[in-house]
Amino acid sequence: MKLTPRISFYEASARQRVAGLLDADSFREILPPTEQRISPHLGMFDAPVAFDDGVVVGEGTLEGKEVYIFAQEGKFRGGSLGEVHAAKITGLxxxxxxxxxxxxxxxxxxGGVRLEEANAGEIGSTEIMRAILEAQRAGVPVIGxxxxxxxxxxxxxxxxxxxxxxxxSEEARLSVSGPEVIETVMGVEAFDSRDRALVWRTTGGKNRFLFGKVATLVDDHIPAFRMAAxxxxxxxxPLSVESLRAERTRLARRIEDYGSCTDARQVWARMGLDADRVPDMTAAELTAVKPA
Amino acid sequence: MTSPDKIARRKDKLERVAKVFGPGKVIPADRTVEFLELILSPGDRVVHEGDNQKQGDFLAEKLAQVDPKKVNGLKLAVSCIGLPEHLDLFENGIAEVVDFAYAGPQGGRLAELVANGTVKIGAVHTYVELYARYFAELRPDVACLVAIDADAEGNLYTGSNTEETPALVEAAAFGGGIVVVQANKLTDNLRRVDIPGEWVDFVIESPKPFHLEALFTKDPALLDETRILMAMMAMKAIYQKYLPKVLNHGVGFNTAAIELLLPTYGEELGLKGKACTHWALNPHPTMIPAIESGFVEAIACIGGEVGMEDYVASKPDIFPLGRDGSLRSNRFYGQMAGHFADMFVGATLQIDPFANSSTVTADRLAGFGGAPNFGAENRARRHLSEAFLRAGAEAHAGEYMPQGRKLVVQMVETFQGANKPTFVERLEAWDAMKTAGFAVPPVMIYGDDVSHIVTEEGVANLLLCRTMEEREQAVRGVAGFTPVGLKRDHAMVANLRDRGVIQRAEDLGIRKTDVSRDRLAARNIHDLVRWSGGLYNPPSRFRNW
Incomplete structure (x- = not known):
């Protein structure tokens, strides 16, 4: 069976992703590497720095509409949130x-906050959260x-x-504690971080999509991400008391429905899906059978 | 010929077992230790089935529990010392000497135990060399073998991972030995008979399925651009030039890159149908795109591969399938198919300036496995092929007797990791020789067997070298920034490059900016599943979906 070539989001660099998502040649970078805003902390550990501190921020257009964009570079220190890195996102x-x-x-x-920057990184991530809420209050949607x-x-x-x-995409993983952290704290019996299928069916894009956390599931293809955006x-x-109450009710329902499950496969079966088939479905196939 | 003593001993042992366990071939698993003590005499040669894929782990575990007062001085023979129990036998005083081909994960501990005298090594072999000796001076008294299913008559289904069972059972059953088999399941309905029950003395249903390693599964996601560059250079300088039809690839990532480039770059080079049609190979998942693209006519399987069962079963023209539709591999025959092939391409850990290579390091006795048979110039080959003649014309140019030549290609990055050069002035095999007490260094592939070396710096064609000095400079000329590479004679290397003995990417018309993962037919394991139409079912640890 021949494969249709894909432009992989998973493998692309942050700059390649930005270039592929926005209208051609529309991107203008803010604080590009030529400005050399490097981490003030990494030098103390003799660790290499990046002139963009591992994040690309700027503005451009998407189908002619003005959008702002930030892209973390996973290939630099695991895309970790450092002080400068976080400040660039917050400023944007x-x-x-x-x-x-x-x-x-x-x-x-x-992978989260940069260990070498500890508190500065932690504060940075709370500043990003506040800035997201401020943008939303101004009516500007923030799409991840x-x-x-x-x-x-x-x-x-x-x-x-x-x-x-x-x-x-199905390759995505979303969680707070990473698999290795959970294994270290809870033991390998609770979560085997080397069991890759387990890691992905727990934290991966498909499971997050089925739980309603992810709005659109796409194949690993940059144009597919663009269309979804x-x-x-x-x-x-904007958040309101009603919307927060509704979300709480939804979460309570979720615990009620699936709280006794010990594996994502049980959740999927309870959703009425063929649990063994889910991992092999394309984004379109899974979207078609996802329960409302 | 089997000695009358051996026949008498065998008869005596069988009677002892019958007295305790009654008639019949089935032994209960919970009495395995007691059973083994009845069939083992001090000093027996025990052949234990276990290679780099399947391992008779249950029998190994029980063997290590026998009473050393009753059973001791055993001579162990095993293809791959892959289990801790193999070495426990020595620490527990049950076994004395080991003959083997490969040590793999136990290589470090083996080196220690040899150094302190706990383990005596008979010899380190290649796979077929060891099998051959089972028919000569290493005849087994007892063979502990592995099957998927067995029936009460001792008929065995060994299936996809049949591998070395036929060679071992033949040596034991027709050499007066006792054949004991651990089977995953006892059943009356075997899907086919791989080994007839007449050759089998006892079967034991093991509580757990035997261990099977997915050794030949390489994740395309881990292939970087250096490997892709090397693969493209090898394909242009060697595959397109000689057009080898029958070949073997090693287990590493470098050859996995070539497999994944066949449907793309290989097609551009016009290789389809002209080269790479017949293989001696395990069912590599990375071969799926090439198979689906029509490159492959047949694959002789040395072993099976976990997760490939359904895909293999869907390709009866390509893979050796039984009447029941499942794969039957054969390590002995597969090795021979590779021995008589046009080309071998593999990797190694160390290469010296004369192209000798070794995977043995001072603190690890890794052994040889199958590479020396696949990767040796074959002086016993007589049939001709285009590749064999083209290589022979270069190797024997100007000589009185025209001859063919097998292509033996070593593909390595110049460094194994930070500060670990692949090219070294002196192989650590020399140190291993001292610590293990060998008479000669354990060399995997001798330099004069090697026809080409491919590194990220270029391709060296050793067939065109006319003196030892040229050969040495050809090796140094592709050894990059290793100490061996830095000691090159620049004038000589420039001359070798002018003569085409050394070829760089630019000499081959390969632009480094064109080297990209976009060329791979599959970027990850999931792509391989898609290529297979959903028939390939990779083990959990290779999934990211």
């Missing part, structure tokens, strides 16, 4: 709250795109969950 989001582009696209590819090789964990896992909507752009609906 604050600018969005003032200038009101049609949307902010956040390309997450990060997940599908990089580092997944989206720790501080990035939390901040991405503040987005208006998430787009993910175009379809999701609409003014942000």
């Amino acid at each position: 989001l604050r600018r969005a709250a003032i200038r009101k582009p049609a949307a902010v696209l956040g390309l997450f590819d990060s 795109l997940l599908g990089g090789s580092c997944g989206c964990f720790g501080g990035s896992g939390i901040t991405s969950s503040c987005c208006d909507a998430l787009i993910a 175009v379809a999701l752009i609409k003014p942000s609906e």
Whole structure:
């Protein structure tokens, strides 16, 4: 069976992803590597630095609409959130709250806060969260795109969950504690981080999609991410007491429905899906059978 | 011929077993230790089935539990020392000497136990060399074998991973030995008979299925551009030039890259139908795109591969299938198919300036496995082929007697990792020789067997070298920034390059900017599943979906 060639989001660099998502040649980078805003912390550990501190931020157009975009570079220190890295994202989001582009696209590819930057990174990730909420209050939707090789964990896992909507491929992983962390704390019997199928069916894009955390599931193809982003752009609906109550009710229902399951396969079976088939389905196939 | 003593001993042992266990071939698993003590005499040669894929782990575990007062001085013979129990036998005082081909994961501990005198090594072999000796001076007294299913008559289904069972059972059953088999399941309905029950003395249903390693599964996601560059250079400089039809690939990532480039770059080079049609190979998952693209006519399987069962069963023209539709591999025959092939392409850990290579390091006795038979110039080959003649014309140019030549290609990156050069002035095999007390260094492939070396710096064609000095400079000329590479004679290397003995990417018309993962027919394991139409079912640890 011949395969149709894909332009892999998973394998692309942050800059390749940005270039592939936006209208051709529309991207203008803010604080590009030529500005050399490097981490003030990594030098103390004799660790290599990057002139963009592992994140690309800027503005461009998507089908002619003005959008802001940030993209974490998983190939630099696991896409980790450092002080400068976080400040660049925060600044972009604050600018969005003032200038009101049609949307902010956040390309997450990060294991979480950069260990060498500890508290500065932790504070940075809370600043990003606040800035996301500020942009949303100004009506600007923040859309997260997940599908990089580092997944989206720790501080990035939390901040991405503040987005208006998430787009993910099956290769994406989204969680707070990473698989190795869970194994270390809870033991290998509780979670075997080397059992890759287990890791993906627990934290992967498909499971997050079936749980409603991810709005659109796409194949690992940059044009598919682009189409999904175009379809999701609409003014942000600000949080209200009612919307928070509704979300709480939804979460309580979820625990009621699936709280006794010990494996994603049991959840899928309870959703009425053929649990053995789910991993092999394409994004379109799974979307077609996903329960409402 | 089997000695009358051996026949008498065998008869005596069988009677002892019958007295305790009654008639019949089935032994209960929970009494295996007691049973083994009845059939083993001190000093017996025990052939234990276990190679780099399947391992008779249950019988190994029980063998290590026998009472050393009753059973001791055993001579162990095993293809691959792959289990800790193999070495426990020595620490427990049950066995004395081991003959083997490969040590794999136990190589470090083996080196220690040899150094402190706990283990005596009979010899380190290649696979077929060891099998051959089972028919000569290493005849087994007892053979502990492995099957998927067995019936009460001792008929065995060994299936996809039949591998070495036929060779071992033949040596034991027709050499006065006792044949004991651990089977995953006892059943009355065998899907086919791979080994007739008449050759089998006892069967034991093991509590757990035997261990099977997915050794030949290489994740395309781990192939970087250096490997893709090397693969493209090898395909242009060697595959397209000689057009080898019958070939064997090693187990590493470098050859996996070539397999994944066949449907793309290989097609561009016009290889389809002209080269790479027949293989001596395990069912590599990375071969699926080439098979689906019509490159492959037949594959002789040395072993099976976990997860490939359904895909293999769907290709009866290509894979050796039984009447029941499942694969039957055969390590002995597969090795021979590779021995008589046009080309071998493999990798190694160390190469010296004369192209000798070794995977033995000072603290690890890895052994040889199958590479020396696949990767040796075959002086016993007589049939001709285009590749054999083209290589022979280069190797024997100007000589009185025209001859063919097998292609033996070593494909390595110049460094194994940070500060671990692949090219070294002196192989660590020399140190291993001292610590293990060998008379000669354990060399995997001798330099004069090698026809080409491919590194990220270029391709060296050793067939065109006319003196030892040229050969040495050809090796140094592709050894990159290793100490061996830095000691090159620049004038000589430039001359070798002018003569086409050394070819760089640019000499081959390969632009480094064209080297990209986009050329791979599959980027990851999931792509391989898609290529297979969903028939390939990879083990959990290779999935990211």
